Amino acid sequence: MADPQWQFIGEEDTLSKKRCQRLFAESGKDDDIALFYTEGKFYALEAWCQHQGGPLFSGDIEDLKGTSIKAVQCPWHGYKFKLEDGENTNIPGLNQKKYDVKCEEGKVYVDCTHKLSTQEVRS
Template structure:
């Protein structure tokens, strides 16, 4: 994979309508991310739960100890939406996000898209 670069994801107005958006990675689905929108901020983390591989983009956003967490739909593990940390010591890798001129970007090592890339 290439070095990390800012990837354009889409418009802030569209992406903030869902709390969890799957970002498909061009290289392979195991590199997919989940884009979380909570409390007016975007956060990007690995899409597959580090516990057992559950799809975090299908999870719910929950308040835990006053902080937003994404809950894995398979086993209920909670990951801090801002840090990727879990109370049990497992962690999701996080990736920087930014909004410029109403457009959302994620710093990542391969191309990302909100819909699957066409198969060659």
């Protein structure tokens, strides 16, 4: 397993104000990440749904029926992905890549090899 490449994303008090947001990859749209915040914790998954490319950062966070497990629902076709591991709850094997997130001293970091920003910086 590769060594973590923790990248500073922003201040926890600012980022926690949005439940879902897009992190823009300098390397291009395909590398964007969706950052989620719910119940005091951050999660990060690939930004675009594996089903047909819907924007997960525009999805809704909800409890999976009968559990306390949080999932994001794609706004295009309703596919649900667990925030903790990116597992699809509709079709086995159609999963989102998950990125580790940590908070230290009020700062949020994502383990990612490509440069990210909360604002679009691509040319």
